[in-house]
Amino acid sequence: MKRFKKNLIVFVLISVFLVSGLFFLGKFKTEASDPSLFATEFLQSFAKNDLSRASTYVRNDSHLKNIGEMKTARAFIANHTGEEFLDKFKISEVAPVENVIDVKYFDKSGQEISYMEAFQNAQKEAEGTQQYKDIVRQYGDAMKKFVDIRLKANQPIDSETERLANLGYAKLAELNTMFVVKKEEKKITAYRILVEFSVREDKKKLIYPYTAYPVILDVDQGENGTLRISEIETPGEGE
Known part of the structure; x- marks a missing residue:
């Protein structure tokens, strides 16, 4: 009898473990999986009108959580x-x-430097180029007037001079950027997933001239790889 009870306890514990494990795997499958599989799982619940389950795939601060x-x-x-x-x-x-998600700046020797130092170096290098001379020749007068009249004297300046000055500054900034030595660390933070729904014959006039109804799922990816739907984008009628 004691042996039977012992075996029964072991059986119950194993059963609980298996049920918990299956629950955990199911939860894990929902929270961290391939984006295509994740979207498919969500859409299956969505199609079955199991919206309580579908909402578990949605980001907490999304209006779709409602x-x-x-x-x-x-x-x-x-x-x-x-x-x-x-x-x-x-x-x-x-x-x-x-x-x-991160940018590091370097000098020509590969030594890491600050953002400010990198742009100062870039500006010095840019000033020796023909592009720099061309920009100054074309927009220099307007840029000088803008500094002397608008910035230093705080006096009004005609709109055309201001436009040319701003254009000159923008072109110089663009030129300087070309000489900045930097390394960007990029990371996938989201997915845009195109879903195409088949359409019943009598509904095709709603999406004409398209043959399938396109829906975009915006899916965010958290730091730990967790996927969550943030939005469902649908075209309006006549689009």
Whole structure:
């Protein structure tokens, strides 16, 4: 009897572990997976009208977290495809969105320097180029007047002189940037996923001349790789 109880306890513990493990794997699958698979899982819940589950794929601060807002988005898409066509979709494109998360600046010898030092070095180098001389020749008078009259004397200046001065400064800044030695660290922080829904025959007039209804899912990727939907972008009628 004691042995039976012991085996029963072991069996229960194993069962609990397996159930917990399956729950954890299911949760993990939702939180960190391939963007295409992630979008597919969301859309399957979306199509089945299981909006409570669909909302678990959504970023907490998104308006779609509200079931009412999710329902509105679903109804809008269904109106253009046909309710029974919501599960007839394909992922056409997954476009990663890269952002610069860090920039380091260097001198010509490869020594890391500050942002200010890098741009001072770049300006000195730019001043020796023909491009610099051309810009100064074309916009120099306007730039000098802008400094002397508008900035130093705080007097009004005619709009054409101000326009030419601003254009000259912009061209110099662009030229200086070409000589800045820097290294950018980029990271994928989001995905834009194009989803194409098939359309019921009597709904095709709503999306004419297109043959499929396009929807874009904006998906953010957190520091730990977690994926979350931030927005569902749908074209309006006649677009």
